[in-house]
Amino acid sequence: MRNVSLTVNEVPYELELEPRELLVYVLRERLGLNGTVVGCDTSSCGACTVLLDGESVKSCTVLGVQADGCEITTIEGLAQNGSLNPLQEAFHEHHALQCGYCTSGMVLAATSLLAENPSPSEEQIRHALEGNICRCTGYQNIVDAIGAVAR
Amino acid sequence: MSAPTEVEVGRIVGAPVERKEDKKLLQGQAQWVDNMRVPGMVYLGVVRSPYAHARIKSVDVKPALAHSDVVAAWSGADIDEEWAGSLPCAWIPTEDTNAPEHKPVAVDKARYVGDAVAVIAATSRGAAEDAAELVEVEYEPLPAVVDPEAALADGAPIVHEQFGTNRCYTWTLEAGEVDRLFAEADVVVSERYRQNRLIPNAIEPRAVFVTPIPATGEFTLFSTTQVPHIARVTLSGVTGIPEAKLRVIAPDVGGGFGSKLNVYAEEALALAVARRLGRAVKWTETRSEGYLSTIHGRDQIQEIELAATSEGRITAVRAKLTVGFGAYLQLVTTGIPLLGAWLYAGSYDVEGYSFECTGVFTNTVPTDAYRGAGRPEATYAIERAVDALARKVGKDPVEVRRLNFIREFPAEITSGLTIDSGDYDACLDLALEKSGYEAVREEQKARRAAGDSKRLGIGLSTYVEMCGLAPSAILGAIRYGAGGWEAATIRCLPAGTVQVLTGSTPHGQGHETTWSQIVADRLGYDVDEVEVLHGDTAVVPLGMDTYGSRSLAVGGVALYHAADRIIEKAKRIAAHLMELNVEQVEHVRGVFQGPESSMTLKEVAFAAWTAHNLPEGVEPGLEATYVYDPPNFSWPSGAHVAIVEVDTETGAVELLRYIAVDDVGTVVNPTIVEGQIQGGIAQGVAQALYEDAIYDDDGNLLTSNMVTYLVPSAAEFPRWELYRTETPSPTNPLGVKGVGETGAIASPAAVMNAVVDALAADGITDITMPATPERVWRALEEVKA
Numbered sequence: 001m002r003n004v005s006l007t008v009n010e011v012p013y014e015l016e017l018e019p020r021e022l023l024v025y026v027l028r029e030r031l032g033l034n035g036t037v038v039g040c041d042t043s044s045c046g047a048c049t050v051l052l053d054g055e056s057v058k059s060c061t062v063l064g065v066q067a068d069g070c071e072i073t074t075i076e077g078l079a080q081n082g083s084l085n086p087l088q089e090a091f092h093e094h095h096a097l098q099c100g101y102c103t104s105g106m107v108l109a110a111t112s113l114l115a116e117n118p119s120p121s122e123e124q125i126r127h128a129l130e131g132n133i134c135r136c137t138g139y140q141n142i143v144d145a146i147g148a149v150a151r
Numbered sequence: 152m153s154a155p156t157e158v159e160v161g162r163i164v165g166a167p168v169e170r171k172e173d174k175k176l177l178q179g180q181a182q183w184v185d186n187m188r189v190p191g192m193v194y195l196g197v198v199r200s201p202y203a204h205a206r207i208k209s210v211d212v213k214p215a216l217a218h219s220d221v222v223a224a225w226s227g228a229d230i231d232e233e234w235a236g237s238l239p240c241a242w243i244p245t246e247d248t249n250a251p252e253h254k255p256v257a258v259d260k261a262r263y264v265g266d267a268v269a270v271i272a273a274t275s276r277g278a279a280e281d282a283a284e285l286v287e288v289e290y291e292p293l294p295a296v297v298d299p300e301a302a303l304a305d306g307a308p309i310v311h312e313q314f315g316t317n318r319c320y321t322w323t324l325e326a327g328e329v330d331r332l333f334a335e336a337d338v339v340v341s342e343r344y345r346q347n348r349l350i351p352n353a354i355e356p357r358a359v360f361v362t363p364i365p366a367t368g369e370f371t372l373f374s375t376t377q378v379p380h381i382a383r384v385t386l387s388g389v390t391g392i393p394e395a396k397l398r399v400i401a402p403d404v405g406g407g408f409g410s411k412l413n414v415y416a417e418e419a420l421a422l423a424v425a426r427r428l429g430r431a432v433k434w435t436e437t438r439s440e441g442y443l444s445t446i447h448g449r450d451q452i453q454e455i456e457l458a459a460t461s462e463g464r465i466t467a468v469r470a471k472l473t474v475g476f477g478a479y480l481q482l483v484t485t486g487i488p489l490l491g492a493w494l495y496a497g498s499y500d501v502e503g504y505s506f507e508c509t510g511v512f513t514n515t516v517p518t519d520a521y522r523g524a525g526r527p528e529a530t531y532a533i534e535r536a537v538d539a540l541a542r543k544v545g546k547d548p549v550e551v552r553r554l555n556f557i558r559e560f561p562a563e564i565t566s567g568l569t570i571d572s573g574d575y576d577a578c579l580d581l582a583l584e585k586s587g588y589e590a591v592r593e594e595q596k597a598r599r600a601a602g603d604s605k606r607l608g609i610g611l612s613t614y615v616e617m618c619g620l621a622p623s624a625i626l627g628a629i630r631y632g633a634g635g636w637e638a639a640t641i642r643c644l645p646a647g648t649v650q651v652l653t654g655s656t657p658h659g660q661g662h663e664t665t666w667s668q669i670v671a672d673r674l675g676y677d678v679d680e681v682e683v684l685h686g687d688t689a690v691v692p693l694g695m696d697t698y699g700s701r702s703l704a705v706g707g708v709a710l711y712h713a714a715d716r717i718i719e720k721a722k723r724i725a726a727h728l729m730e731l732n733v734e735q736v737e738h739v740r741g742v743f744q745g746p747e748s749s750m751t752l753k754e755v756a757f758a759a760w761t762a763h764n765l766p767e768g769v770e771p772g773l774e775a776t777y778v779y780d781p782p783n784f785s786w787p788s789g790a791h792v793a794i795v796e797v798d799t800e801t802g803a804v805e806l807l808r809y810i811a812v813d814d815v816g817t818v819v820n821p822t823i824v825e826g827q828i829q830g831g832i833a834q835g836v837a838q839a840l841y842e843d844a845i846y847d848d849d850g851n852l853l854t855s856n857m858v859t860y861l862v863p864s865a866a867e868f869p870r871w872e873l874y875r876t877e878t879p880s881p882t883n884p885l886g887v888k889g890v891g892e893t894g895a896i897a898s899p900a901a902v903m904n905a906v907v908d909a910l911a912a913d914g915i916t917d918i919t920m921p922a923t924p925e926r927v928w929r930a931l932e933e934v935k936a
Contacts, residue, residue: 020277025276028185028186029188033179034179034181034183034186035178035179035180035181036179037183037185037355037405038185038356038435039354039355039356039438040356040437040438040439040856040857041437041438041439041856042438042439042856042857042858044438044856044857044858044862045354045438045857045862047354074179075177075178075179076178076179076180078178079177079178084174084177084178088177088178091173091177092169092170092173092174092177093169095169095170095822095823095825095826097173097176097177098406098659098660098661098826098830099353099354099355099403099404099405099406099658099659100172100173100176100177100181100403100405100659101181101183101354101355101405101406102354102405103176103177104179107177125865126864126865126866126868127866129864129865129866130864130865130866131864132864132865133352133354133857133862133864134354134865135352135353135354135406135408135830135834135862136354136406136659136826136830137826137829137830137833138829138830138831138832138833138868138871138894139833139864139865139868140829140868140870140871141826141829142865143865
C-alpha cells in the first residue's frame with residue numbers, strides 16, 4: 001500500500017492505495033465519483049477521460065499512485081452552483097448525448113481541446129475526438145456542440 | 152384502419168423540446184448498474200473456455216478457494232442444481248427446430264471461446280479476476296467449426312451431438328408462381344452476399360447487481376437490460392425464483408442496440424450465487440470479456456435472385472439465407488433473420504416471392520438482435536441486387552427503382568403483409584435533388600474520362616422496413632413465445648403533476664421527454680409537470696420493453712389511449728361538479744368547458760383525490776391504464792444516397808457525403824428523431840466500411856478487443872445530411888412509425904452500392920463488407936490479372 005495525496009475537483013484527499021489500482025477505480029470506488037465510467041479495457045473508448053493537471057488523460061491508463069500530487073477534474077467538477085458550464089450547456093442544446101455513457105469523457109476531452117485550441121475547425125474537433133467512442137449519436141451533434149462553444 | 156383525428160400535431164407533439172434526461176447525464180449523476188455497491192457484497196469472476204469446442208474432463212476450483220479473498224468457487228456441475236430451466240430462447244420457428252438446452256455454466260462441453268465453465272465469488276473485483284485464473288480446468292479439445300456453410304457440410308464437427316446435425320431449422324415462405332416467373336424471365340440476376348458478423352458495442356458494458364432478502368426469498372436484480380419485464384419472467388424460469396419474488400430494475404442503461412435485448416447467463420448466475428451465499432452479488436464485464444459473452448449480430452450468407460423483364464421490371468424474388476447462430480440459441484437468435492423474411496422484395500412490387508432461411512450452429516458466440524435485426528440484411532440484399540439488375544439491363548439505378556416502386560397504399564405485398572403508408576417517389580425525388588445526383592454522375596464521367604485514379608461512386612438505398620413489434624396474433628402465427636403489446640398508465644396526482652408509467656424501457660432514446668410531450672399535448676400539463684417512470688418491474692409491473700423500434704409506435708400509442716381514459720373519467724367528474732350533463736362538457740387539452748363554467752384537469756384530479764363529491768359509481772382517484780396491441784407493424788421508408796471516393800492505388804474508400812430522406816410518419820420530437828437516424832446511419836456505415844468480427848478456423852476471435860475491432864470515431868464520418876417526408880401511419884391515432892433502426896437498415900446498402908458503382912467501370916461487381924482498403928485493392932488486382 002502507498003500513501004497518495006491528490007486533489008479532485010478542488011477537494012484534497014489523502015489515500016492509501018494498492019500500487020495496481022487504476023485511477024478510474026480510485027475515483028469511482030474510493031471517492032464515489034461515479035461520473036467517470038469504464039467503457040473498455042484497452043484504452044480505446046475514452047469514456048473514463050478526466051483532466052490531470054489540466055490535460056485530458058484516460059483514467060483507466062493511469063495508476064492511482066501516478067496521480068500523487070496531481071490535480072484532477074472529473075465531470076462532477078464542471079458545473080458551478082448547479083448550473084451547467086458552457087460546454088455542458090452546448091451538449092444539452094445540440095442533443096449531443098443519447099444514452100450519456102460516453103458523455104463525461106467527451107465533455108472532458110473537449111474541455112482539454114478548447115484549452116489548447118480555443119477555435120478549432122470542424123476537422124480539428126473530429127480528430128481531437130478520435131480517442132473517444134460514442135455509439136449512439138454518429139458524433140455530428142457532439143462536434144456541433146463543441147463548435148458552438150469554440151466560436 | 153381509421154385516419155387519425157384527435158391529435159393536433161404541432162403544438163407540443165412535433166416540437167424540438169430539449170431533453171429532460173440530459174442534466175443528470177451531463178453532471179455524472181446517472182445511476183449505472185456498475186455504480187451500485189453495498190457492504191458485504193461479492194464480485195463474480197467467470198472462468199471461460201479458451202477452446203471453441205472441448206470436452207470438460209475436470210474442473211478443480213481448490214486453488215481458487217485458497218485465495219484469501221475468495222468466498223466461493225463452483226464448477227458448472229457444482230452449481231447445476233440451481234437451474235430450474237434452460238436459458239431462454241423465445242422463438243421456436245418450426246416444429247422441428249433443434250433447440251438445445253443452454254445452461255448458464257457449461258457442464259460437459261464448452262462450445263465456444265468464452266463459454267462459462269466455472270464461477271468465483273470474491274470480496275473484490277481484482278480478487279475475482281485473479282482467482283478465476285487459478286481454477287484448473289482439464290479440456291479435451293475437439294475440432295471446431297465457425298463458418299455456417301462449412302458447418303452444414305458432411306463430416307463437420309457437430310456442436311450439439313444429440314441433433315446429429317448443425318442445422319437448427321429451415322424456414323420457408325413462398326407466394327406466387329415463382330418458378331414460372333423465373334422460367335419466363337428475360338433477365339435473371341443471381342447474387343451472393345455476406346453479412347459480416349458484428350459486435351454491437353453498446354458503450355456501457357453489461358453489468359448485473361443482485362440484492363437478496365434471504366428470509367423471504369426475494370431478490371432485486373439490477374441489470375443493464377433493455378428488457379426488465381422479459382428478464383423477470385424468463386429468469387424466474389431459469390432459477391425457479393417465483394416471479395412475484397423477483398424484482399428487475401433497469402436503471403440508467405448506456406445503449407443497447409439489441410445486445411441488451413437478451414437474458415444472459417450472468418444474470419441467472421448472479422441470482423443463483425446471491426441465493427447460495429445470501430449476499431449481494433455484482434458482475435461487470437470487461438469490454439474484451441463482453442466480446443466473448445455478449446451476443447454478436449448478422450453473420451449471414453445471402454443468395455438472392457431477381458427475375459425481370461429486359462426493361463428491368465422485377466417479376467419475382469428468390470432469397471436463400473444461411474445464418475450463423477453461434478453455439479447456443481439466445482433469446483431471439485432464431486427469429487432475427489425472419490424479421491427480414493417479408494422484405495426481400497424491398498419497396499418493389501413483385502408477383503412472385505420465395506424466401507428460405509437455414510439457421511446453423513457454429514462454435515462461436517451466439518448471434519442475436521443487433522440494430523435492425525434481419526431488416527438491414529434484407530435491405531442490403533435487395534438494394535444491391537437491384538443495382539446489379541440495373542447494370543445488367545443497362546439502365547441507371549434510379550430508373551430501375553422507379554419502374555418497380557409500390558405506389559398504392561395500404562399495400563398488400565406478395566410476401567403476405569400490408570404496408571401501412573408511404574410515398575417512395577417523394578423520398579427518392581428529394582434525395583436526388585439534395586444529393587445533386589445528376590451533377591455527381593457528370594463528375595464521375597469526367598473523372599473516368601481523365602483517367603483519375605480516384606473514382607467517384609454514388610449509391611442508393613430506397614428502403615422500406617417493418618418495425619413497431621408487433622401485432623400479437625402475427626407473433627403467435629410465427630411461433631414467437633410472447634405478445635407484442637405495450638402498457639401505459641397515467642396517474643394524475645392531487646398537487647398538479649402527473650405520473651406516467653410506461654412498459655417501454657429507454658436506454659438513450661429520450662422516452663422521458665417524448666412521453667412527456669404526448670401527455671402534455673393531450674392533457675394540458677407542462678412538459679416539466681410530467682414524470683415518466685420506467686424500467687422497474689415493481690413500479691411498472693406490465694411491460695414488453697424496448698426493441699424493434701417499438702417504443703413510440705406501440706408504447707407511445709398506449710399512452711395516447713390511456714389519456715383518452717383519463718379524459719373520459721375526468722369529464723364525468725367535471726360535469727358532476729359543474730352540475731351539467733356529460734354531453735354539455737367539452738375537453739380541450741386539460742380544460743373541461745361547460746356552457747358557462749369550466750374546470751381544469753388539475754382541479755378535477757384534486758377532486759378525485761379528496762373524493763368528497765363524486766358521481767354515483769365513480770371510483771376515487773384519477774388514474775388509467777391502457778394496454779395497446781398494434782393492428783399492424785409500422786413501415787418507415789426512405790431514400791438514402793452515399794457518395795464515395797475510392798482510391799484505386801491504395802484501395803481506401805472515403806465517404807464524402809451521406810444524404811438521407813426518411814419517412815417515419817408523424818414526428819413527436821424532431822431533434823430526437825434526427826439523433827436516432829444519425830446514430831443508426833453511423834452504425835450502418837461502420838458495417839459497410841469498418842467493422843468485422845473475425846474468427847480463425849479454430850474458433851478464436853481474432854478481433855477480441857476494441858483495438859482490433861474497429862468502432863469508428865468522429866474522424867471517420869462526414870456530416871449527415873438529413874431530410875424528411877411524412878406520410879402518417881393510418882394504423883394508429885398519432886400517425887407515428889418506428890425510427891430507431893432505419894439508419895442502420897438503409898445505410899450499408901447505400902454505401903456498398905456507391906463503392907461498387909465507383910469501381911463498376913473497372914469490372915468490379917462486388918466487394919464483401921467491410922470494404923477495407925485491402926479488400927478493395929485485392930479486388931482491383933484480381934480484375935487487372
